[in-house]
Amino acid sequence: MTAHLQVKQLLDFIDSSPSPYQVIATIEKWLSDWQFHKLDETEIWSLHTGGRYYVVRDDSSIILFVIGTQPVAESGYKIIGAHTDSPGLRLKPNPAYQDNGLMRLGVDIYGGPILATFTDRDLSLAGRIHYKTDIGQLKTKLVHFSEPLLRLPNLAIHLNRNVNDEGLKLHKHSELPLILATVNEQLPHQHFLQLLANAVQIEPEQILTTDLTVYDTQKGSFWGAQQQFYTNSQLDNLASCHAALSALLHEKNLTSNQTLICALFDHEEIGSESLKGAAGCFLSDILERIALTFSATKTDYQRALARSFMLSVDMAHAYQPNFPAAYDNQHKVLVNQGIVIKTNANQRYSTDAVSAASFMDWCQQVNVPYQLYSHRCDLPCGSTIGPVISAKLGIHTVDIGSPLWAMHSIRESAGVLDHHYMIKVLTQFFSDCG
Numbered sequence: 001m002t003a004h005l006q007v008k009q010l011l012d013f014i015d016s017s018p019s020p021y022q023v024i025a026t027i028e029k030w031l032s033d034w035q036f037h038k039l040d041e042t043e044i045w046s047l048h049t050g051g052r053y054y055v056v057r058d059d060s061s062i063i064l065f066v067i068g069t070q071p072v073a074e075s076g077y078k079i080i081g082a083h084t085d086s087p088g089l090r091l092k093p094n095p096a097y098q099d100n101g102l103m104r105l106g107v108d109i110y111g112g113p114i115l116a117t118f119t120d121r122d123l124s125l126a127g128r129i130h131y132k133t134d135i136g137q138l139k140t141k142l143v144h145f146s147e148p149l150l151r152l153p154n155l156a157i158h159l160n161r162n163v164n165d166e167g168l169k170l171h172k173h174s175e176l177p178l179i180l181a182t183v184n185e186q187l188p189h190q191h192f193l194q195l196l197a198n199a200v201q202i203e204p205e206q207i208l209t210t211d212l213t214v215y216d217t218q219k220g221s222f223w224g225a226q227q228q229f230y231t232n233s234q235l236d237n238l239a240s241c242h243a244a245l246s247a248l249l250h251e252k253n254l255t256s257n258q259t260l261i262c263a264l265f266d267h268e269e270i271g272s273e274s275l276k277g278a279a280g281c282f283l284s285d286i287l288e289r290i291a292l293t294f295s296a297t298k299t300d301y302q303r304a305l306a307r308s309f310m311l312s313v314d315m316a317h318a319y320q321p322n323f324p325a326a327y328d329n330q331h332k333v334l335v336n337q338g339i340v341i342k343t344n345a346n347q348r349y350s351t352d353a354v355s356a357a358s359f360m361d362w363c364q365q366v367n368v369p370y371q372l373y374s375h376r377c378d379l380p381c382g383s384t385i386g387p388v389i390s391a392k393l394g395i396h397t398v399d400i401g402s403p404l405w406a407m408h409s410i411r412e413s414a415g416v417l418d419h420h421y422m423i424k425v426l427t428q429f430f431s432d433c434g
């Protein structure tokens with residue numbers, strides 16, 4: 001597939017996945033062409049060599065695996081990890097209220113978005129609704145409003161004269177609620193429940209709770225003189241999820257000596273500490289179950305971990321030439337110039353000399369260029385799922401990613417070639433079983 005087509009597929013993947021819940025639904029639809037068998041954590045599993053399986057935990061984290069022909073104690077796991085969530089705004093549990101003839105929705109801030117980028121966008125809602133059926137069962141439905149529903153209008157420059165000198169500052173509590181409607185005869189809460197109920201074809205009084213994400217309805221697109229760049233929301237980190245899945249769902253990786261794992265977690269942007277986050281037990285539970293299902297002992301499982309390797313894939317800070325002072329001059333990473341290997345002496349990234357060297361070797365095997373990133377010492381460095389998983393499981397890990405502009409903006413940009421390189425090297429990582 002050409003680089004352009006790969007990115008087109010990525011943009012479609014993001015456009016159908018406005019919240020982590022839809023990310024999983026989109027992946028499950030994709031998997032339906034690839035004979036993957038869904039496993040339930042509450043059931044007893046029977047796994048077969050060469051089998052393809054996946055497990056979803058709480059609707060927004062997923063682990064896919066292909067069982068290798070060799071026992072895991074002898075060959076270890078090959079793991080690619082990424083995250084399904086992106087920073088932004090989430091609706092509060094009781095969001096709707098009336099204010100001077102307008103109906104507004106109160107929001108919580110999820111992770112670290114660039115809040116100013118949420119103004120003047122065609123926003124809408126997506127997520128999941130929990131409700132009670134006519135016969136008293138609790139059920140979940142996904143909801144995805146495709147039309148723009150919400151807006152955060154900027155203040156006119158005449159009322160905020162210093163905005164271009166001081167930047168747009170939004171008070172996190174009082175200046176983020178979103179406008180949904182002019183008030184009608186219904187109370188705001190009832191009006192809002194009616195809107196949700198209509199969208200999923202139930203009655204408003206059946207709704208118990210919701211998990212709703214604010215998202216941007218603008219679709220992804222290419223840009224640049226040769227269309228060599230692309231933009232969308234949630235590139236951090238759905239671009240990495242897409243690359244990981246493209247590598248696993250490749251003919252040559254669906255039969256392997258080694259057991260191949262794709263682990264895509266929710267809650268990275270808020271620190272990964274949750275029942276389905278990377279700092280929780282989801283991955284270790286699945287790896288251990290795979291080993292024990294094949295009658296391995298605890299020691300075999302530990303031997304398997306000691307032989308394993310993980311690529312923690314997350315986006316990297318591309319050099320933006322308007323702001324040269326923000327970067328370490330020796331570690332500028334450029335869009336469309338290759339995969340970024342991220343290093344931090346304080347282990348905010350899990351990379352060390354050993355894991356970086358292994359990754360460079362995979363890049364060299366398929367002629368994929370790579371670049372080295374290190375954050376400025378006087379700026380706090382971000383982190384990824386790499387260090388938490390590496391620490392928990394004792395697995396050699398390297399933090400890598402594609403260069404990205406405007407990380408945590410509602411509209412991020414990256415390079416077409418880099419996504420192609422990423423799919424190429426991840427495919428090689430999985431298929432190199434030497």
Ligand SMILES: [Zn+2]
Nearest residue numbers: 236237314315
């Ligand atoms: Zn990320």
